[in-house]
Amino acid sequence: MFSAILTIPDFTIALRAVAVYAFIILAIRLFGKKELSQLSVVDVVFILLISNAVQNAMVGPDTSLNGGLLAAGALFLANFILKQFIFRSKRFSTLLQGEPVMLIYKGRLKTENLRKTRITNEELEAAIREHGAKGFSEVDLAMQEVDGNISILTHNFSQRSAHKRHHPRIKHA
Numbered sequence: 001m002f003s004a005i006l007t008i009p010d011f012t013i014a015l016r017a018v019a020v021y022a023f024i025i026l027a028i029r030l031f032g033k034k035e036l037s038q039l040s041v042v043d044v045v046f047i048l049l050i051s052n053a054v055q056n057a058m059v060g061p062d063t064s065l066n067g068g069l070l071a072a073g074a075l076f077l078a079n080f081i082l083k084q085f086i087f088r089s090k091r092f093s094t095l096l097q098g099e100p101v102m103l104i105y106k107g108r109l110k111t112e113n114l115r116k117t118r119i120t121n122e123e124l125e126a127a128i129r130e131h132g133a134k135g136f137s138e139v140d141l142a143m144q145e146v147d148g149n150i151s152i153l154t155h156n157f158s159q160r161s162a163h164k165r166h167h168p169r170i171k172h173a
Contacts, residue, residue, distance in 0.1 A: 014074035017058040104142035
């Protein structure tokens with residue numbers, strides 16, 4: 001069972017786990033949110049291999065149940081604390097997660113923003129089709145959200161919204 005006081009080896013496991021956690025967050029932030037939005041087979045394999053690669057870095061030679069639970073507990077605690085900082089500080093949230101990025105506005109591509117986010121025209125076209133539009137010209141607004149997903153608002157959406165505003169007696173679900 002867990003002792004009430006962490007021993008030096010236990011403390012080392014917790015510190016190593018948190019260090020790996022911070023590294024992975026930083027690496028994902030540096031390599032781009034696009035990696036999170038839709039996982040391909042390659043992405044899933046990558047995540048599995050990364051988790052396997054850092055396991056020993058977190059627990060070292062301690063492969064006991066206590067060592068694993070301690071590392072997992074440290075990760076849960078670090079994640080909880082990080083989420084609290086993100087929730088309470090807009091500045092910290094923006095620093096860590098970034099901000100939404102406009103990709104299309106009124107049918108016009110924001111090519112500089114596409115370059116920044118490393119989204120290809122083909123990937124954006126696929127997202128547009130997933131939202132039922134045929135092409136860039138039908139899109140009023142396309143944004144890459146902080147979670148990596150792409151949100152699309154089309155002319156059809158604008159027309160539906162205008163229709164709802166002009167008929168206040170009509171109830172829309």
